[in-house]
Amino acid sequence: MKILVTVKEVAEAEDDFEIDGLDIDERYLEYDLNEWDDYAVEEAVTIAEDGDDVEVVSVTIGPERAEETVRMALAKGVDRAIRVWDDDLESADMLDVGTKADILAAVVEEEDPDLVFSGVQANDDGFGATGVALAEVVDMEWGAVVNDLDLDAEGGVAHVHRELEGGVEELTDIELPAVLTIQTGINEPRYASLRGIRQAQRKPLDVQGLGDLGLDASVLESAVSRTAMFEPESESDVTVFEGGAEEEAGQLADLLRDKGVVEG
């Protein structure tokens, strides 16, 4: 069995930052593995540890800088990794969901995995669509926002819980091959062990360009472009209640009535 995990290095901005053109000024950014992907990696690695003969491959689309992030996945137990990048990707203004799905689809075709895990969304651009779009392109079954997974590898079925709005959960069976987008909280991601980190330096990390995947620069064409970057105005209002519990409850009730949250 083979599991492909898509991972992304995301930018995180400091609390105070400045905007430079269409992006946050580089000086205020730090890069790290996308939080959701950490859970996806953990889920795949746990399955590999519990089963026999499970290979876990991880794939990222990103510049050389992202290698440390991908190696962190290798350090946690992923067997090998693929990083897709070349000059065309480097010069693209932005990679939209469609582009990423097409690129990842080419990798899926090459690797032929039984399962693909992606994070529900990326911490930085937050489209929350790549996993499902990928399933569509490669014509696989899919399950989004999975927060519990019970895999029946022999039967070729994933029994999953999906988190819906309002605390509602859906229990579904999904036939493999499938793409699952993994929600935080599905497991407790491990720390990479120091030996894992050392071993990760020697695990294969293959760099492929669009050409290697049978694609060309046309995959980068997109109807979506970034036109502006700004910090939204935010307003906050604080009311501090004081007194005993009963008094405070009364004050809260008044406020809720005032604001129209409750009637009466």
Added chain:
Amino acid sequence: MDFELPSEHRMIRDTVREFCDEEIEPIAWDIEEEHRFPEEVFDALADLDMMGVPVSEEYGGLGGDQLMYALVTEELGRVSGSIGLSYAAHTSLATKPIEMFGTDAQKERWLEPLATGEYLGAWALTEPSSGSDASDMDTMAEKEGDEYVIDGTKQFITNASVAGSILVKAVTDPGAGYDGISTFIVDPEEDDGFEVVTEWEKMGLNASPTCEIKFTDCRIPEDRLLGEEGEGWTQTMKTLNGGRISIAALSVGLGQGAFEAAKSYATEREQFGKPISKFDAVRDMVVEMDRKIERSRLLTHKSATQYDDGEDVTHSSALAKYDASETAREVAEDAVQVLGGYGYTTDFAPQRFYRDAKLMEIGEGTSEIQRLVIGRQLGL
């Protein structure tokens, strides 16, 4: 000259930092206040392969270098001086000498459990009446048949009450001065005649046990001698070369922790209508912290790198230890000042760093002794 850390080292530092922030920092004050040695933290460090960073993989270590070990130690110091001190004493003083001077059989029996973190180790040199003048010791080891019999008292021994092995320095040839000292491996669980007399209450670092221990007719088999008879003092000098780098790294970490606390407080706390960091006096304190810490870190990394290149580090490690320990104490003191009244309360970390930092100017050779070492290196 490359000031960029190798990627592997960066990844290790970042992982250790994440672990420290999430698992150690939240309990750092509690264990200090409770004077509790946090066994569970050391179990977790063992699971992450942190207990034998600079020990060869053959004996269960990580096979990393001194620079990697310094980075890990700094990260521990950044959140907890106690854990950092117990960790550094375990690694530099209790573990490394067995790798450097032990036989294959000794390494298998005594090095592996230390390097894998099965238990902690301790190293006993200091005595009640022999501190800076460490070779002037009274503890004796007499050969009787195929045993050695140890008698004497050792003072301020880190980890002794929680250790699975203790390296003990003792005189085997009273007339021979430096050449009359030898090192023995004592098993505090199994060997009779070993006793922990006191666990000291201290100004800081109270989650790291500091013990007075006593040997009374303590009989150990002759294969517990580390290296040859009479090599104990040269072993000590070599051991302390590495040890000083670890105390320097720990000190840099303490300084860094105090600096971060001061910097974030200074940008948030407002007086006279603006953040206190906007006042030159406060800003300059924080700037000075940055300057001193970076200086100490560079000295530490330089000495670690020289150590890894096989160069003699007597001079550079003394410089690093002397400088970084002073930095830690000064930075922590200023951090208390930056936080004002809150800095004096136990709700905030700077006072803890301040108290922990003071030991760094005392343990493994006081600052006075470091100056003596450096003076000698300069031919003065």
